[in-house]
Amino acid sequence: MEQPHVTVVIAAYNAMPYLTRCVDSVLGQSLAPEAVEVVAVDDGSTDGTGAELDRFARLHPERVRVVHQENSGGPAAPRNTGIGLARGRYVFFLDADDYLGPEALERMAAMADENGSDVVVGKLVGVGGRTPPTSMFRRDQPDADLYSSRVFWVLNPMKLFRRDLIERHGLRFPEDLTTGEDQIFVTRAYLHAAKISVLASYDCVYYVLRDDGGNLTTTVRNAPRPGGGSAGTFAAMLTLVAEHTPAGPRRDHLFTRLFQVNLQRALRGVRREHERDPERSRRMFAALHEPVARWYSEPAMARVPAIVRLQGELVRRGLYEETVAVVRYVRERRLALDARKGRKPVRWLAPADVTVENGRVFAHYPYFRDSRLGLPDDVFDVTHQVGARSFVRPRSVTVAQDRRDTRVLSVRGRRRTRLPAVALELTATRASDGRTVTAALPAPEPADGTGSTGSTGAQGGQGAGGAFTARIRVPQPGTWHLALRIAGSSTPELPLQTVRVESANPAHALRAWLGRSGRVARPAS
Template sequence: MSLAQPDVTVVVGAYEAMPYLVACLDSVEAQTLGHDRIEVIAVDDGSTDGTGEYLEEFAARTPLDVMVIRQDNSGGPGGPRNVGLGKATGRYVFFLDADDRLGPEALERMVAMADRNGTDVVLGRVEGVNRKPPTSMWGRTLERTDVFSSNIKFTLSAQKLFRRAFLERHGMRFDESLWTGEDALFTMEAYLRADGVSVIADHTCYYLVGREDGKHVTKTGSHTLRFDSARALMNLIADMVPAGARRDALMVRPFLVTLLPQFGPKFLKDSEAVRREKLALAKPLMDAHWTGEVAHRLRVHERLRLQFVASERPDLLLEVLEFMRTTKTPEPVLEKGGRRVYFAYPHFRDRATGLPDSLYLAEPREAREVSGYREVGVDQLLRRAVRKARRVLIPAA
């Protein structure tokens, strides 16, 4: 252990990580930050494939300062990360998954970004290798932002640079009771508590690697684990953000990313018992957190499905899913001179169901995909406001 405090502690939680661990550790060793400025704490979580042995071999030969901890399997990724965080001495902590790898210069650029702006969290651009990465938050580099002013809520994985004093000040740790989604909970809390977040969008800092054996925690486990994850994240948001538009903007994430997939194509194949269980698990979440503001931020097919879950109408949900399975494009219905677009999914303006037109109304980002749509510009909105003000303020002759 060097006497000078390292800039970054890289925490590597590893379970059955061979052969991906080799490239992962090589990417750390290749960093330009300087070996004396990096500390590595690698936690082997009860592997049986040689992961622990390779970590010890690496520690023995690398010039990096490496601590290897071997323990019995903890049951999830949160445990090893917490162990590593508890041993960390760096000014910053970066959580690196053992089957992924860092981009060149990643740590140097992220530390410089955090030091320059005094931010508590730094996100580096992610690219996928045989795996789909998050994309919506990499539009441009942001020296300082927050979770309400950007799309960072759609990347809640743990692979970020965190200021360690900030984590310790708030006593932040991963929830080890969650098998999946523990990183989303941790990262969302960090976003909400942070004195600023930085985004590096013009340089790839992280490679998200798809394993050929498909062993990603996020792709395994029963559906009940997903509801546990959604519930935990929704409760955190509700506890930390007062009711209103800002809370609803954040609620879009667990509804869209965690809950909605449970009512996608797989729902058609689920047994009747599983369908009933999913609806029962969803009901308290829908009752507590599903609002019109959340709904209007979604695409029409997303909104419809979740509304049918909320209203306990699996029959209508199944009809929409069957329609989507045909890959047909719903007919767009343009009104108000093309300024309003509806998508005619099943039961649009069906008097028997009594569903409001608003469920089928496309928001501007979706309506722009329709030929003939005329978006209302700022100048038009201003003219409408002026006309309305005149009607109110100027008495009739």
């Protein structure tokens, strides 16, 4: 029999009725029928999944091969079984819950053939509320550099792999982990790949959230094994990257992802176990502390959000109780802010208060300037994460010129009332020479809020319900760019509007306004 171009490996466990659509999407691919084979492994299902796979095998005996095996407790073993049976030049792993776009395999294989790619990452599309990563799918990338692109931020196995890469390096899914085994496999493939490509111009994989919450990759069906869980995955990933990548910017790029995503997931497990089994929780924490202390990277941690930096610093120091307290704080704070209820990794967690000093913004997270722990301020620095738009609703902001004096510009808007009300500045910068004037917009008083006078020629005020008004007077005519920024900080500004000031003479402006109103303008005295 002629060698298939692509083998699709489907690991299935109690996947009905999603399985039918999954297999149909593979058999209906635009590639020639003989170019695609299906190796489906029933991992001890009890809901009719095995019978449905046998039905497909009877209908398509030349294209579908089915293996039935006892339940292994995770997707690693059935995927490994599929690898051993694959005959195609390429292997694609597809979860039984998900399905392919009609031209997915043809387009991905063509990209691999044209570019000599060992791995092709096809665009993921969420279905049923599932939210796949998106940052790596902004454009097609025939040669995506692992150490500068965002491909390391997508580590699920639903990709096209050159089978020669898999066999040459003996790549298999580790069966001793209950979660994260796919990340280990994909990371090894990435590190060994001569070239990685990204196909973003076509919807390749439809990533389904099951109604019953039974997605294969998100359900742990058996009791945890020794070394399993997110803590074991994180430790293994750190070691794997460190062993294959010398210290420096390339390693730091990959470590950034591990600290920002994997460490947070592992710490959520530590917190949950703390409430059920404190001793097991401490063992999980110890499994995190050792690799973090060993491989801790200041440049990598400087790139992650401050709340993650804080957790990483506490883990590095081995401060178990404090770490659990911060992870609990993250959960409670996110629930208060209605930010996806903690299901996604934290990117920016708004604190209850901030301090602005010397152009830097510090979040009042737990243990900020706590003399007992003596954590450096850098751990709490959110200067590059926040700007005025973090504290103001950009769409609420309006700009108007005073009718009587066109040099006076008024800005109205609303603050985000669930976030701390920091002091802001309204800036006006002239396009011709860069001259800038500012207006202070103080933080409101805790009770009713009061207006206050800012710098010369500028006023700011705070109204009820988060509303604010700022007025600024420009000294000369010209084109002026208005923006808001956090007072005293060096964070990027929130650009508002460009205004053309025609005249610097208020009497001229007043006469023009009176004339438009149908009134007789009197000469200025």
